[in-house]
Amino acid sequence: MSILLTRYEVTKDSGFVAATDFNRRSRLQHVDRVYKAELTNVIQLTSMEKLFHIRIVDNVERERFTFLPGQFVMLEVPGYGEVPISISGSPTNKGYLELCIRKAGTVTSVLHQARRGARVGIRGPFGTSFPLEAMKGHNILLIAGGLGLAPLRSPIFHVCENRADYKDVHILYGARDPSQLLFDYQYEQWNRIDDVELHIIVEKPDDKWTGEVGLITKLLDNIPIAPDDTFAIVCGPPVMFKFVCAQLGRMGVPMHRMFVSLERRMHCGMGKCCRCNIGSTYTCVDGPVFDFWTVMNLKEAI
Numbered sequence: 001m002s003i004l005l006t007r008y009e010v011t012k013d014s015g016f017v018a019a020t021d022f023n024r025r026s027r028l029q030h031v032d033r034v035y036k037a038e039l040t041n042v043i044q045l046t047s048m049e050k051l052f053h054i055r056i057v058d059n060v061e062r063e064r065f066t067f068l069p070g071q072f073v074m075l076e077v078p079g080y081g082e083v084p085i086s087i088s089g090s091p092t093n094k095g096y097l098e099l100c101i102r103k104a105g106t107v108t109s110v111l112h113q114a115r116r117g118a119r120v121g122i123r124g125p126f127g128t129s130f131p132l133e134a135m136k137g138h139n140i141l142l143i144a145g146g147l148g149l150a151p152l153r154s155p156i157f158h159v160c161e162n163r164a165d166y167k168d169v170h171i172l173y174g175a176r177d178p179s180q181l182l183f184d185y186q187y188e189q190w191n192r193i194d195d196v197e198l199h200i201i202v203e204k205p206d207d208k209w210t211g212e213v214g215l216i217t218k219l220l221d222n223i224p225i226a227p228d229d230t231f232a233i234v235c236g237p238p239v240m241f242k243f244v245c246a247q248l249g250r251m252g253v254p255m256h257r258m259f260v261s262l263e264r265r266m267h268c269g270m271g272k273c274c275r276c277n278i279g280s281t282y283t284c285v286d287g288p289v290f291d292f293w294t295v296m297n298l299k300e301a302i
């Protein structure tokens with residue numbers, strides 16, 4: 001158990017004084033627990049990415065587990081370590097968590113070898129979320145590059161499930177080539193929803209590709225945007241969201257209405273280890289979701 005938790009309990013149990021929130025991050029004490037979970041399905045999406053369905057074993061804990069689009073979990077592969085992974089599924093799906101994971105190094109490579117039934121640990125959910133409440137009644141641009149569709153898929157689910165709450169919705173997705181496109185089996189479904197327009201572009205087409213070719217910023221040229229009435233969520237590598245946000249800025253969308261997800265190396269996920277900080281800002285608790293104005297004011301954030 002963490003020092004933070006112990007101090008909290010000692011203070012509470014001994015009845016001296018009410019527990020002092022000496023560190024605002026102590027509000028996160030509940031997320032120090034590890035849920036026992038198992039892989040219930042593993043789907044190969046591309047050569048490097050798999051989608052894992054992960055079910056918390058205990059029925060009550062599973063039912064209680066809630067998250068908001070944009071949040072992440074720490075996924076523990078027993079004996080190998082823990083990695084931060086964005087939750088990719090719908091917040092209304094109570095059966096299992098969906099995590100889309102790229103084979104990047106030690107832990108994720110072991111995970112890519114795991115089969116259905118393998119046991120893992122889940123801590124969380126952690127971090128800030130996309131402000132989908134504040135976006136109600138406005139147009140929304142949901143923009144992802146490459147693996148950025150993993151964190152973006154959760155707000156996409158939310159917006160599609162609550163379609164009447166938003167005005168025009170455009171999903172823009174760019175990948176290096178057609179073989180890198182994630183979740184291609186869902187495109188038709190998203191496109192069929194009223195007033196949801198899906199735009200896809202690849203940098204390097206193959207012989208069969210008939211769609212748009214180029215960088216994701218090219219897609220923005222063809223979309224009518226009412227800058228005062230539009231919010232944008234942009235997920236992907238920093239170089240991508242920097243260019244996309246710059247273009248949105250030129251189109252008149254204010255920086256505080258663009259939201260991005262920042263990734264840093266993380267160890268605890270809850271503001272204790274100082275692994276993820278940018279100055280005094282901890283990406284695990286103050287982020288990973290930030291508005292672009294804040295990002296531009298964080299030294300060396302991108």
Ligand SMILES: Cc1cc2nc3c(=O)[nH]c(=O)nc-3n(C[C@H](O)[C@H](O)[C@H](O)COP(=O)(O)OP(=O)(O)OC[C@H]3O[C@@H](n4cnc5c(N)ncnc54)[C@H](O)[C@@H]3O)c2cc1C
Pocket residue numbers: 072081082083084085086087099100101102103104105106107108109147150151262263264265266288
């Ligand atoms: C909030 C958050 C959400 C994330 N969501 C996802 C997700 O949905 N899907 C997914 O596949 N990955 C996601 N990542 C990245 C993922 O955590 C790393 O790929 C993973 O930790 C690598 O662990 P490893 O042991 O396999 O690799 P390691 O052996 O630790 O490292 C292999 C390589 O990956 C790089 N790396 C390690 N951690 C990170 C990181 N945090 N960001 C960028 N590069 C890193 C290392 O520099 C090294 O080059 C997320 C990261 C954060 C911080």
Ligand code: FES
Pocket residue numbers: 265266267268269270271272273274275276277282283284285
């Ligand atoms: S990951 Fe430990 S402080 Fe952020």
